[in-house]
Amino acid sequence: MNRTIGIIGSGIGGLAVAIRLALRGCSVTVFEQSATPGGKISTLASNGFRFDTGPSLFTLPALVEELFMLAGKNMNDYLRVVSLPVTCNYFFPDGFQIRAWSDKEKFVDEVENAGIERTVIEKYLARQSFVYNNTSDFFLFNSIHKISTYTGEAGRKSLGALHRLDALKSMHRRNKQTFGNTPLTQLFDRYATYNGSDPYRAPATLNMIAHLEHNTGAWFPVNGMVGIINALVKLATELHVDFHFSEQVKKLETSGKKIEKLITGKSEYKFDVxxxxxxxxxxxxxILHDELRLKKLSRRERSSSALIFYWGVNFESDLDVHNILFSADYAAEFNGLFHDKTFADDLTVYIFISKKVVDTDASAGKENWFVMVNAPENIGQDWERQKEKARNIILEKIKKILNVDLNGLIETEDVMTPVDIEKRTSSVNGSLYGHSSNGALAAFLRHPNFSRKYKNLYFVGGSVHPGGGIPLCLASAKIVDQLIK
Ligand SMILES: Cc1cc2nc3c(=O)[nH]c(=O)nc-3n(C[C@H](O)[C@H](O)[C@H](O)COP(=O)(O)OP(=O)(O)OC[C@H]3O[C@@H](n4cnc5c(N)ncnc54)[C@H](O)[C@@H]3O)c2cc1C
Structure with a gap:
């Protein structure tokens, strides 16, 4: 296939589809407004500390590996990843702690201490595994906006799991029914945040997100999350993908049902697709200036954002790579995020320390703490005040639960607010995952991977089908590749 392809953006979805199409003989050009690739997957160097600034949890590395295999290459020559023995270390407000071991048996042993019968957690995880294995082809790896997906193999396979989809119940309701008032309800509710949603409203179908970590494990690149981007850019460059950094796409010119011209701040281009x-x-x-579409999309609820402190700290903790300190009132926290659009008085704090794998990310005796709280989308809040409020809550929580007073231990501080996320990546209102999945029909309401109006226009990445997060962005690239075929 000798077509010319222009891609707007070098997020992981853009890179993956560039590689797939270059492998099929297309001539691919990627336009990126920033000076560096990767979009939300980025890195920060600050006074001797290195931080991954965006995503930190890496599941389904096989989807990255597939790109190298398609190119006849060995991923290990570009990107080395290690599996994490503990996917996350959970701390609850009452002092209870659960280590989520990658090894399922070990995890089940661990949760028995939380008063959960083995069979209950085993059945729950088996259920999520069943739903994922039977419906992911339909929901994640094909376009649900094409009739052929319903009539084909993926549609038939998912029919067998319809009775397990649980779309009319919320994640929280199902988890509460299963785990009652034990810490596991909050632990599994948390998976709603993996696509920026609210467990009290998102459909219980999304409980299958837990399948990835608990049944397949979590991984980490030995040179940090940005290593994924570096590896993909290297592969794409070898396949002659042409990168135009610091070149913002300003406008698309159309004629009838076709995109005719792509106009950047520097020049004008013509592409087949x-x-x-x-x-x-x-x-x-x-870019396309379509008021009608914009109006429709603007009516839909956005996913949550994040407030992140990048703290270089002058001590060594006994934490893991991923750690969660839960709030005492999860419902109030989500009400704040999605209803009041402000921080609640108690927050769940996520601490990610890549130094636990990448030794060079901080010097001896020090650690790089990426400390994040879920934040509402930016609707013009006073972020200086919000930042101060969250910072105080976080420091207090760390002191109370981990018994660590960070005052005096923070050597360097950088901060990213929802406003910064929007500025750096053009994610509207700083939402991490496009629209939220709060509702039974959310999956079907996401924007398709193709345009119904223009025959040569396609969409990839976290704001379109099947959704946000690294694995789903990679799945969207696979879908666009199939659609262009
Ligand atoms: C703080 C944070 C934590 C996260 N945690 C996780 C996690 O742990 N695990 C996980 O899987 N996911 C996580 N995510 C989500 C994940 O990062 C995203 O879903 C994914 O990286 C989005 O990729 P994308 O392909 O949609 O492109 P994006 O990363 O959104 O990139 C889009 C690119 O397009 C460029 N662009 C936009 N407009 C133009 C234009 N006009 N011209 C040229 N270029 C343009 C932007 O500059 C950007 O580089 C997190 C995200 C954030 C921000």
Whole structure:
């Protein structure tokens, strides 16, 4: 296939689809407004500390590996990943602690201490595994906006799991029914945040997210999350993908049902096919200028954002790579995020320390703490005040639960607010995952991977089907590749 392809954005979805199409003989050009690739997957060097600034949890590395295999290469020559023995270390407000071991048996042993019968957790995880294995082809690896997906193999396979989808119940309701008032309800409710949603409203179908970590494990690149981007850019460059960094796409010119021209701040280009990897709402607002589409998308609830402190700390903890300190009132926290659009008075704090794998990320005796709380989308809140409020809550919580007073131990501090996320990646309102999945029909309401209006326009990345997060962005690239075929 000798077509010319123009891609707007070099997020992981844009990179993956660039590689797939280059492998099929297309001539691919990627336009990235920033000076560096990767979008939300980025890195920060600060006074001797290195931080991954965006995603930290890496599941389903096989989806990255597939890109190297398609190219006839060995991923290990580009990117080495290690499996994490503990996927996350959970601390509850009452002092209870659960280590989520990758090894399922070990995890089940651990949760028995939380008063859960083995069979209850085993059945729960088996159920999520069943739902994922039977429905992922339909929901994640094909376009649910094409009739052929319903009539084909993926549709038939998912029919067998319909009775387990649980779409009319919320994640929380199902988890509460299963685990009652034990810590496991909160632990499994948390998976709603993996696509920026609210466990009290997101459909229980999404409980299958837990399948990935608990049945398949979590991984980490030996040179940090940004190593994934470096590896993909290297592969893409070898396949002659042409990168134009610091070149923002300003406009698409159309004629009838076709995108005719792609116009950047520097020049004008013609492509057979254009693929958008930028946030889809921003795309209709800033690039295609389609008021009707924009109005429709703007009515839908956005996913949550994040407030992150990058702290270089002058001590060594006994924490793991991923750690969660839960709030005492999870319902109030989500009410704040999605209803009041502000921080509640108690927050769940996530601490990610890549130094636990990448020794060079901080010097001896020090650690790089990426400390994040879920934040509401940016609707013009006073982020200086919000930041101060969250910082105090976080420091207090760390002191109370981990018995560590960080005052005096923080050597360097950088901060990223929802406003910064929007500025750096053009994600509307700083949402991490496009629209939220709060509702039984959310999966079907996501923007398709193709345009119904323009025959040569496609969409990839976290703001379109099947959704946000690294694995789903990689799945969207696979879908676009199939659609262009
Ligand atoms: C703080 C944070 C934590 C996260 N944690 C996790 C996690 O632990 N695990 C996980 O799997 N996911 C996580 N995510 C989500 C994950 O990072 C995203 O879903 C994914 O990286 C999005 O990739 P994408 O392909 O949609 O592109 P994006 O990363 O959104 O990149 C889009 C690119 O398009 C460029 N662009 C936009 N407009 C234009 C234009 N007009 N012209 C040219 N270029 C343009 C942008 O500059 C950007 O580089 C997190 C995200 C954040 C921000």
């Amino acid at each position: 254009v693929i958008n990897n930028a946030d889809v709402t921003g795309f209709y607002r800033n």
